[in-house]
Amino acid sequence: MPKHTLDPNKWVDKYADYLFNYAIVRVNDREIANDLVSETFLAGLNSKDNFLGKASERTWLISILKRKVIDYYRRINSQKGKAEVRINYSDDENTGEWLEEQVADDFDRSAEDEMENEELRLAILECLDEINPKHAAIFKMKTIDGADTEAVCNEFKITPSNLWVIIHRARTALAACLEKKWL
Amino acid sequence: MQKSKFFIFDCSNAANCCDKKEYNEANVREKTSIIIHNLFCKKCRDYSAKNSKLTQLIKKARIKGCTSEEKRNIKERLKQEISKQKSSSN
Numbered sequence: 001m002p003k004h005t006l007d008p009n010k011w012v013d014k015y016a017d018y019l020f021n022y023a024i025v026r027v028n029d030r031e032i033a034n035d036l037v038s039e040t041f042l043a044g045l046n047s048k049d050n051f052l053g054k055a056s057e058r059t060w061l062i063s064i065l066k067r068k069v070i071d072y073y074r075r076i077n078s079q080k081g082k083a084e085v086r087i088n089y090s091d092d093e094n095t096g097e098w099l100e101e102q103v104a105d106d107f108d109r110s111a112e113d114e115m116e117n118e119e120l121r122l123a124i125l126e127c128l129d130e131i132n133p134k135h136a137a138i139f140k141m142k143t144i145d146g147a148d149t150e151a152v153c154n155e156f157k158i159t160p161s162n163l164w165v166i167i168h169r170a171r172t173a174l175a176a177c178l179e180k181k182w183l
Numbered sequence: 184m185q186k187s188k189f190f191i192f193d194c195s196n197a198a199n200c201c202d203k204k205e206y207n208e209a210n211v212r213e214k215t216s217i218i219i220h221n222l223f224c225k226k227c228r229d230y231s232a233k234n235s236k237l238t239q240l241i242k243k244a245r246i247k248g249c250t251s252e253e254k255r256n257i258k259e260r261l262k263q264e265i266s267k268q269k270s271s272s273n
């Protein structure tokens with residue numbers, strides 16, 4: 001297996017969306033989620049010498065973010081002194097299973113749906129990591145942000161026919177990547 | 184135009200129209216052409232089905248991206264940190 005390496009200059013383009021999605025469902029606030037993502041990158045940078053190369057960059061960064069989210073909960077809990085939060089944290093890097101729940105809340109159907117949606121969401125973003133980063137960015141802007149063709153073409157200095165070729169490749173790659181489990 | 188004569192038989196055109204349709208950007212001519220093309224082309228029929236399923240999955244996932252502005256801010260913070268580290272290690 002190839003040893004993984006870190007390339008901080010590419011972190012934001014490659015992982016910001018992934019980490020942001022992970023954070024936002026847990027803290028439910030854009031600004032806080034953004035801060036946690038920034039802090040994660042900074043912490044990653046400061047501890048990059050500890051990176052052993054066993055896990056992928058993304059797995060490593062998400063493990064840092066997990067700790068940031070837990071710290072965040074601890075902070076607000078000690079501030080408010082109520083809304084006890086129980087954190088089940090399994091350190092298994094492969095599954096990345098992590099579950100935070102309000103003690104009072106039942107683990108209801110909608111929470112279960114939300115978990116499945118999150119799994120899907122992260123799966124899509126993981127698949128997009130595998131394709132050309134510029135194509136992934138174009139695909140995201142068009143498909144996820146719902147930007148119109150003209151805006152995407154202006155942003156990336158491409159023609160509409162380029163755009164559709166890129167979209168087609170991205171959709172085909174994404175479908176192939178999601179095929180087994182989701183399609 | 185000559186091209187339109189063959190348009191209906193061309194799989195890459197059909198795929199292109201199919202993609203546009205997923206973004207509600209196919210015009211009537213393009214929409215019609217897929218319907219006709221798909222009648223006799225199984226490959227494109229399968230692609231169309233998979234493609235619309237993909238759109239549904241993406242909608243269901245409700246992905247929230249960072250805005251480019253937010254990314255720029257994060258990059259800026261990261262860049263400052265990298266240059267700080269470089270200057271302290273020199």
Ligand SMILES: [Zn+2]
Nearest residue numbers: 194197224227
């Ligand atoms: Zn065809």
